[in-house]
Amino acid sequence: MPSSQISALPSARDIDLLHDRINQWYLQHARDLPWRTGANTPWEVMVSEFMLQQTPVKRVLPVWETWLERWPTPADLAAEEPGEAVRAWGRLGYPRRAQRLHAAAVAVLERHGGKVPASYEELLALPGVGSYTAAAISVFAFGRRATVIDTNIRRVHARLISGKALPSKALTAAETRLAEALMPEDLAESNLWNVSVMELGALICTAKSPSCEQCPVFDRCAWVAAGKPEADYQPKGQAWAGTDRQLRGAMLSVLRAASGGVDRTLLTTGGKPDVAYPAELAPAIRALAALNSPSEQIDRCYAGLLADGLAQEKAGLVSL
DNA sequence: GAGCCGTGGTC
DNA sequence: TGACCAAGGCT
Numbered sequence: 162m163p164s165s166q167i168s169a170l171p172s173a174r175d176i177d178l179l180h181d182r183i184n185q186w187y188l189q190h191a192r193d194l195p196w197r198t199g200a201n202t203p204w205e206v207m208v209s210e211f212m213l214q215q216t217p218v219k220r221v222l223p224v225w226e227t228w229l230e231r232w233p234t235p236a237d238l239a240a241e242e243p244g245e246a247v248r249a250w251g252r253l254g255y256p257r258r259a260q261r262l263h264a265a266a267v268a269v270l271e272r273h274g275g276k277v278p279a280s281y282e283e284l285l286a287l288p289g290v291g292s293y294t295a296a297a298i299s300v301f302a303f304g305r306r307a308t309v310i311d312t313n314i315r316r317v318h319a320r321l322i323s324g325k326a327l328p329s330k331a332l333t334a335a336e337t338r339l340a341e342a343l344m345p346e347d348l349a350e351s352n353l354w355n356v357s358v359m360e361l362g363a364l365i366c367t368a369k370s371p372s373c374e375q376c377p378v379f380d381r382c383a384w385v386a387a388g389k390p391e392a393d394y395q396p397k398g399q400a401w402a403g404t405d406r407q408l409r410g411a412m413l414s415v416l417r418a419a420s421g422g423v424d425r426t427l428l429t430t431g432g433k434p435d436v437a438y439p440a441e442l443a444p445a446i447r448a449l450a451a452l453n454s455p456s457e458q459i460d461r462c463y464a465g466l467l468a469d470g471l472a473q474e475k476a477g478l479v480s481l
Numbered sequence: 482g483a484g485c486c487g488t489g490g491t492c
Numbered sequence: 493t494g495a496c497c498a499a500g501g502c503t
Contacts, residue, residue: 185483202503214489215486215488215499215500216497216498216499217489219490252488253488254498255487256484257487257502261502293500297499310495313499314499330482362499369492369497396495396497398497404486405486408488413487469486
């Protein structure tokens with residue numbers, strides 16, 4: 162059997178057992194998260210999904226709260242300048258998500274009368290919404306029937322069904338077919354299954370050291386049965402020190418602290434300007450200067466931020 | 482499809 | 493301690 166093929170699907174009876182066990186586990190052990198109260202607006206769910214892209218729950222919680230106090234509807238956010246969204250995003254990371262969330266709010270206002278659409282296709286057409294986020298909003302906010310596939314779900318499926326330590330690097334068609342085949346027929350049960358498997362992956366079937374002894378389907382796990390073989394590839398890791406991402410982040414930190422716009426030389430000198438600047442910018446400027454970035458990299462990153470629309474320059478002044 | 486895009490917690 | 497990782501999306 163080619164390695165791209167998923168191992169044999171369990172019998173219908175065994176799949177029912179997985180549904181029962183994992184859904185039951187979820188009902189007993191799920192975290193109490195504010196975007197999962199059952200009374201959330203679709204917008205609240207949508208904001209949570211944007212913030213949770215590649216970002217841990219713990220860091221999202223406070224920003225989600227303040228964001229929704231300030232912009233309780235898509236129209237509220239759409240009425241703001243995009244730069245304010247980037248500033249309010251704070252240090253959540255990947256600030257282009259804030260930019261895309263703003264753009265999505267504008268699109269919701271223009272295309273959908275200010276109401277977050279419920280269908281997978283309409284959601285997918287919004288800026289910053291890919292296959293995961295479209296399915297997640299459709300299921301979690303509207304109770305639609307869709308197949309949610311995130312990194313947690315992929316990992317659970319890889320272990321439980323395919324007997325592998327980790328899913329492949331990129332989502333495959335076979336994985337999607339597997340996820341669809343495992344989805345309960347019943348609508349309510351399918352909604353629960355999506356969130357249950359994701360939660361199992363987040364709390365028990367974790368990437369590093371899974372808590373198999375607490376897993377409700379430990380005795381059904383193909384990976385455990387195979388003796389927990391190692392992954393067939395090495396995660397490549399993410400370089401950070403000296404990267405453009407680090408420098409861009411330091412520049413954006415200065416811009417977030419500067420509400421009115423600042424002299425462009427604060428950034429284009431790599432944080433070593435000849436001009437005076439407001440005292441409240443000092444920490445961010447120092448952090449930028451400490452990188453000692455080569456001028457070529459500084460130029461590239463500054464131009465990149467402008468090109469990406471994360472910074473605006475006008476008459477020598479830069480702002481978000 | 483591989484590479485890029487932020488940030489901070491964890492072991 | 494530094495490498496890995498976290499509810500991805502886009503080019």
